[in-house]
Amino acid sequence: MNPYRILVVDDEEDLCEILQFNLETEGYLVDVAYSAEEALKKDISIYNLLLLDVMMGEVSGFKMARILRENPKMANIPIIFLTAKDSETDRLTGFNIGADDYISKPFSIREVLARVKAVIRRADTNKVEAAPTLVLSYEKLEMSLENKKVMLEGVEVPFTKKEFEILKLFLGNKNRVFSRDEMLSRVWSDEVIVLDRTIDVNITRLRKKIGPYGKNIVTRLGYGYCFEE
Known part of the structure; x- marks a missing residue:
C-alpha cells in the first residue's frame, strides 16, 4: 500500500470520483472535499499532497492555499492546482502563492498521475535535503x-572516533549508567580484544576535553559510568 495521503478538493463531484478512483488504483490513500470550506474542516496536516481546484464557491482554491501557507503546520504541504483558468496571470498567481504544479482542465488522468x-518525489527529496543537523547537547x-564535531562554548574540540562515540552514548542517554561490558559492545564492537583499562583511559581523556562538564561523567562503583545532568 502506498503510504501517501492525498486530498482532492473540487466542486465537480464526478471529477472528484474519477480522480479518487484512479489515485487509489495507484495505491494512494485519497480523501475528497467538494469545497474549500469542507476541506478546511479536516486535519490537512496529515496529507502529503493537495489537488486543489481554483474556481470554487466563496472560498477559491487560491484563497484556501493562502490560508494554508500562513499556517506553519501546513505551509509545506505540496499543492497542485487544477483549473480551467489557464492564462499566464493565473498560472503566475498560483506559483506565487506556493503551488508545486498547475494542471489545466481538461486534462488526462495519465498526466495527473505522472x-x-x-x-511527491520532489517533496521527499527536499525533506531529506532540508533535514536539520542532528545535535546532542x-x-x-x-x-x-x-x-x-564537538563544540565547547562555541569552540571546536578535537575528538578521536572512540571519544566521540562515548560522548554520543552519554549525551544521548543522560543519567543512564552504562556498564563496561555494555560500553565495550557499543563502542568497540568491531575489535576483538579490548581491556577494561582502555575504557578508563578514554573516560579520563574525555573528562579533560569537555572542561567544566567533565564532572558530569560520574563513576558508579561496581556498575559503570553515566553522564549526570
Missing part, C-alpha cells in the same frame, strides 16, 4: 552527529 508522482557542550 505529475502527482513527480511532486548539554548546556554549552554540543556535538553534531552529522558533521562529527
